[in-house]
Amino acid sequence: MRRSVEELNRFYAAPEGTVAQRLVAAKLNEAWPDVRGLDVLGIGYCSPYFDRFVEARRVLQAMPAAQGAEIWPADLKVRATLVEEEALPFPTALFDRILMIHALEESSTPHGLLCEASRLLSPAGRLIIAVAARGGFWAHAEKTPFGYGQPYSRMQLENALRDAELEPLAWSYALYTPPMAPFLGWAGPLDNILPRIWPLKGGLILMEAGRKPFVANTVKAQPSLLQELRDVLGVQQPVPTSREIVQ
Structure with missing residues (x-):
C-alpha cells in the first residue's frame, strides 16, 4: 500500500526528509541544470x-490515486492531478522532462507505470x-517512505526501464548518510566521504533514461518468394548486360 500524501508531507518536514531533499536536489541540479521553456x-x-523547475514552461504533478494529491496555491505554476498509474491522462510525447520519486517502489503495476512514462x-x-x-541503509528504515515497497538494484532498475522501451543513460547513488539522528547533521560531508568507503551503500539510485531509438526491422525476401511475385505480376527476371562507360 502506498504512503499517503500526509505521511510524505510529514517526512519532508522532519530532519530525515530535509536531508533527503537537499542531497537529491543537488543531484537533479547536476543532471538538469537548465529547464527553461521545457514541459516537466x-x-x-x-x-x-519542484522549486528547481521554476523556469520551466509548464510543471505538472501526477499523483497516484492511492496516495492522494495536494492542493497547490493558485499563484504557482505547478498543477497537480490524481491519476491511475496505468492510464496517465496526458497526450503521447508531451513532456521534455519526467521526474519519478516515491513512484515505482510501491506501485502495484510497475511495468505499466514505466510504460506510461515512456x-x-x-x-x-x-x-x-x-x-x-x-543494499542501502534507507531501504531498511521504515520511519522513512523509502523503507516501504520494493527496493531495486542497479541492474534490476536498468532491466525494468529497458522492458518499458527506455534506455538507461546515466546513474548515481545518493543518501549514503544513514537515516539516524547522530549522522544527519554531517550528511553533506558524509555523502562525499562514504562513497569511497562503501561505494554500494547509497540509499537511493537515481537513473536517467531516454526513449529507445527506433530501428526499423527489415525483412529480406527469399529468392523463391521474389520469383513467385514476379510470376504473379508477369515481371521477367532482369538479365544483366554489359555496357561501356563513355568517357
Missing part, C-alpha cells in the same frame, strides 16, 4: 523538488527515476 512532469510525490516522454526527452537502493 512529476510522477509520484515530487513536490519537494509513452509521455518526447523523443529527445529525459526521465530521472529515484528508487530505494536494495
